[in-house]
Amino acid sequence: MKRAAAALLAGTLAGSIVLAGCSGGGSGGSADGGTKSVSYAVSDPVTLNPGRQTIAFAQIKELFSSLTFIKSDGSLTYLNAESVKSTDAVHWTIKLRPNWTFHNGEKVTAESYVKAWDTVAYGPNAWENSGQLVNIAGYDALNPAKGKPTTTKLSGLKVVDDLTFTVTLKSADGQFPTQLSQAQSGFFPMPEAAYKDLEGFAKKPIGNGPFEMVDAYTENEPMTVKRYDAYQGPKPTVDEIVFKPYTDMTTAYTDVQAGSTDILFVPASRMAQVKKDFGDRAYVFQGLGMNYLGLPLWDKRYQDIRVRQAISMAIDRQAVSNVIYGGIWEPATALTPPGEPGTPVGLCGDLCKFNPTKAKQLLAEAGGFTGKMEIRYPGGSGLDDLYNAYANQLRQNLGIKDVTATPTTDFPEFQKLRNDKNLSGPYFSRWGALYASQQNTLRSFYTKAGGCVNCIPYYTPQIEQLIAKADAEVDPQKAIQGYVDVQKAILKDFPAPPMFFEKYAYATSDRIAKLAEGAGSLELENTTLADS
């Protein structure tokens, strides 16, 4: 009995090794029939409903087309819209391009947008991306503080004809067209068919984008999208994209090394080695992420501006980046990332340059630092090396003996501590912008309504007014000047040291000849394959 079982097992083992030998190597390979297929490592998307997704950006971007589109150089173009125009930054007219259809053949009309926005904004639906529409007139009526809203429609939206609709905003916002770009999926259109079965739509969305779903998405299984033939936008270079879910991106990293998956967004823990492991198959793209070291402005010890400046000058950003991120992250020299047009790179000047002598001197002038400096950051997010490095630098270069870096158990705990102002030392403070405008980063960090839950709570009426003034400019150049003025005003107070402009690293298998850079991401659909 036992022997039989052993023989059986030995047989299976031997058999499967032979099998594995056959399939090993190129499982992500495209068929020789000519379908250009690439696979991309992703985390589980949870939902593909654009009004609700919060981590499915890569998938949604291929399935849907936004009204406007930001290119890798930060310039704004039109995609599904023919024009988005306003003279006062409050009243906007959006004209759609004709002949666009959803994947089920339905026409993309003004109504496809208006009804979708009504649905996303409708309070009782509690859709996660509802906040993106907050500045449209009538949003508050759909989200009363108590009880059910009395209407289901945004009063600020009017359908003019099949391809035209108007939008009235609550306050002037010249960046509105930029907000309608590819990552702000709360502004995406939905076909009539979606409302009949929203659950089904979340698993097999019918979009207006360059790719359509092959089958409904199943949790933890690869998801394939294929090119939509009737697509009216720019033709993608690949025919098919396979999104492969991983829970641990370091596993995905190894899997790309093994050649089973083609493309991956390199996790922070592998950045130091990616150039060595992948050589010219490693790519570094401009990111829209901005890293600060938040400071507890509610704590007396941090209220002297010289203390805050000393902390900034005591950290050798380049050295930290070299050791932890392989030099990929760029030391910050402004308050917004350079991917946002008009960012005044270098504005921070000496305050963002490593200068331990000056730092010590500033700290001494401010009367030194008493007690323990306890740095906190969310645990389980791969941030340990970075914050320990900060702690070491502050200990060595400021001469503060007791500097510790302690993770919280997880992100929710960190948020709670931060929101309750229950932190007594420097802390994690980061924002990844969804659209390339200084407005997005400045709003999140420096306005109350921006609501970045983990950011610096530095809100002053003066800054809010300056931001509102820049927002009101319709002319892009004037707006940029306005945001630069905001940055200058903030730097006078120096509430928290800007640390890094995030760069995004990607790695590919040898099947890929070239990746196309996008705005704060990559253009997966325009990947060049090696064998084509």
Place this chain on the structure above:
Amino acid sequence: MLRFTIRRLIELVLVFFGVTFAIYAAVFALPGDPISSLGGDQPLSPAVVERIRDLYHLNDPLWSQYLRYLGHLLTGDLGVDFRGRSVAERLAARWPVTIRLALTAWVIQVVIGVGLGLVAGLRKNTWIDRGVLILTILIASVPIFVMAVTAQLVFGVKLSLLPIAGVSDGWPVSYLLPATVLAIYGLAAVARLTRGSVIDTMSSDFVRALWAKGLSRRRVIGVHVLRNSSIPVLTYLAIDLGALLGGAVVTEGIFNLPGVGQLLFESIRVHEGPTVVGIATALILIFLITSVIVDLLNSLLDPRIRHD
């Protein structure tokens, strides 16, 4: 025997209520709001957060939440997670992965572990015996993630023999590497237990009597020694199977196997109370049931063990 079984079942029910409540309370007590971090990087608007909290009764006191959960549980409803996905469905999708992984690892442990133990026991104090001891202890002392990542690099990246992540190649190919890594850690225990047990049995009186009767070596060892020395090993193996079915969080994570262990880990991270309790309940049941089965099996194998 019947009384014994009934007593065990009553214990099972008590443990079940106690543990589900303890876990529910523990997840509830975790600091921070799971809803406001649903949006990841992007903040959800306060109105949305409030609505979702209402939807899942998160503003109610703990006892009322637990009773509501228990009520649903007793009617077989495991509830939904904070994204509205059915917990039962998510679990159902993951059990096959964990069961395949656990059984594959278990079979490897049984075959290799018992085999090694048997050889070592029959050749006690020879270099083979010592070799087995050193080898099994040596491998077991390497941390599992080191072993797993090394295995991935060697068999996946360098040799391109086996897939290193995911289950898309199906059983057994996708499971060979993780199951072997997982099995290695039980080998030492199984081999040592088998060895000790075999040595004990070999020196017992009844075996000497069997030799004296002139039975063949094959029959003495193959039937009598094996059967009698299998009791402690069997107990260990059964409990081990229960533990393996509990999901190997590290292994499932490194090899990207969407199993129960991984779901449990993710759910704890994002404070998904209903999912955590659902999984934990299932795991507790498995554990309790295997231990009852082990007790019953033991008394069948060895008539000297009687429980009433």
